[in-house]
Amino acid sequence: MDATSRRAARILIMVPAAALMLLGLNSGLLLLGVAMPVVNEPDLHSTLLVFGFVGTLISLERAVALRAAWAYSAPVLLALGSVITITPLPTIIGKVVITAGLVMHLLQYRAIWQRQPMTATAVQAAGAVTGIAAGLAWCGGVPPNRLVPLLAVFLILTIAGERLELARLASPGARAERLLLILSVGLSASALLTLTMPVIAVPVSGILLLAIVVWLLRYDIVRGTIRQHGLPRFVAVCVYLGYGWLLIAGAGWLLGGARTEGPVYDATTHAIFLGFVITMIMAHAPLILPAVLQVDIPYHPALYVPVALLQAALLVRVVAGDAWGITGALQAGGIGAVVAILLFAATAVTVSLRERGKKKSRVAT
Template sequence: MSPKSHYLPTRPSRRSGCRIVLLLLGGFALLAGLDGALILLGLPAPVIAARLADVHGPLMVYGFVGTVVVLERAVAIRRNWAFLSPGLLGAGGIALVSPIPLFVGQLALMAGSIVLLAIYRAIWARQPSTSSAVQALGALLGLAATILWWGGVPVPQLIPAMTLFLVLTIAGERLELARISPTVDERAERWLLAVALVLASGGVLALLWPVLGYPVLGFALLGLVSWLVRYDVATRLVRSKGLPRYMAVCLLAGYGWMGVVGLVWILWGPGYVGPAYDAVVHSVFLGFVISMIMAHAPTILPAVLRRPLPYRPLMYGPVVLLHASLVVRVVGGDARGLDVLVQWGGFANIVAVLLFAGVSVVSVFVGAPPKPVRRESSTASPRGRATISLGTRR
């Protein structure tokens, strides 16, 4: 997701086989989480497990997204011990849906989150930066959520902390990329750090004094969206072509859904069940997080697997389906109390995620699409033949 220039590798990375295994653990968590989503929607599901619906949230946040994101971190720092983090998160995802006691999976997620903090400690030791601090703050909140869940706090009350784990991770990465822009200076970095600290404070307040904490979170999220719109390179790359435009479209759409979450928290405050809760959870974890994964997949997978994921215009299909179905689910279903639209929108959400996974896998194995044929015209000259390319520059 982020450039690796500030991670100074000291040891050879593990073989791709190990990385593929870890990716498969994340893929298992994704499929299990989508199965749990079907159960929660009241739709027929391929597998009916005793607690699949109950662990749906942590399974997706830690078992799927956490494993994939942290795997990229482990690859970046080139330390063998760092692969313990995605390994523990992936194994924790399997444990959550297995018949073994729930606390085993909870402890695995907790241990994986602790190793993730050690990864950020190693990154900070090499080169301190605001982006690393913001991401480490998100990891700390993610660890806190696993500890509280293990201690008996219900998952709905932990949604703010789980949200901030992923939101701050992505925000820190976007800062790293935004540094190529001349508009990003010390003031911009201080602004993002201040927003991150307010978000972290709001996450604590949301647990202790929800009536105060949720509006604080909402306003801070809107502040983060403002920062991203102001400084993120996506606002300029959206006018380009090909892969840069595709990534920018995914990013900006995700920022829009994060703004929706901020507005809901400001206007409706704490909510642990019902339409507002559903709107928040799926706006952030589908509209924002999955959109970020769709945007960064062409750069994450090559870094992890050492195989390219070529951009294809076909990738827009799952993106459009994801966001259109989320509008149906949130605006048509949740906002108007129409359960049938929630179901159909939710089902289309699942199809969009699976469709993107399928397109990505096929693209990896098929390889890059053929380049446009270049026609050449030659003219004679006293010294020989001068070739003039009439093809498209890429």
């Protein structure tokens, strides 16, 4: 398969992932009571975003890195299973297909480990195991709101492992890496226990999550790149913002305890999935998408606009909406977050097309 065919295949996988992201956002607004033109199952809000969008994107990135045809089965199964859950077919079929995709995702890390054993890979594999547990529990009938700790840890450890890969450039040391691995395995185990003993496991998960954030703040290379300019500073700002939201989430789990609804649940959940995960995706998009889709997304100051809008929207939602109980603020914050995500996508496309036009102009002259 030549480069053009490979790119086309990756785009074919990303198209349903992007559509699932839109449906997931649509479901989130429906849960807030916002009238939407598309009415789908609101309870699938978290699973569509975590498995259908983020999971597909992460596993596609790993498949590209492995350069092995079998590795693409992970993103294909995750996207396909998520699509099935919103069709008239029995939902269990989609759940099983998603879980199969998560198993293939774990096998991706096994293949990466065989090529080069690294602590970062082990941390990400711990996240993948947690994701499989979430898929199995979902197949067993556990509702999505009880799966939140598992879904969160799946993504948190995946991103933490990626940050550790970069931290190795600053040589954190074998002892520091072992500490992160111990904390990660502990967080994965405590997330699993939230299914059976949430009253104990959720606060313990909060403690371990806070410890991981402290580790990342201590060893992440953004401590140095924040003083640079252009893309390195943009990434560093986003990473620090993401860590800030993760601190809020860890405190929420520790102090708020086991909850599956209510203001504390809403605040901690969206601090993780929007404040941390989406901000991190925005940070890494100019680095990841060129490798995955072979498109250039050069740095432009306009990228800060959707990032700032997302942070403002989340503050409105968490402070005025969750803490003060203002329903309008919840809806405004939710709408603002959706607009920020769509604006980031539009901005990335615009700067990419602008760069492509510049290249054509240079070639023509």
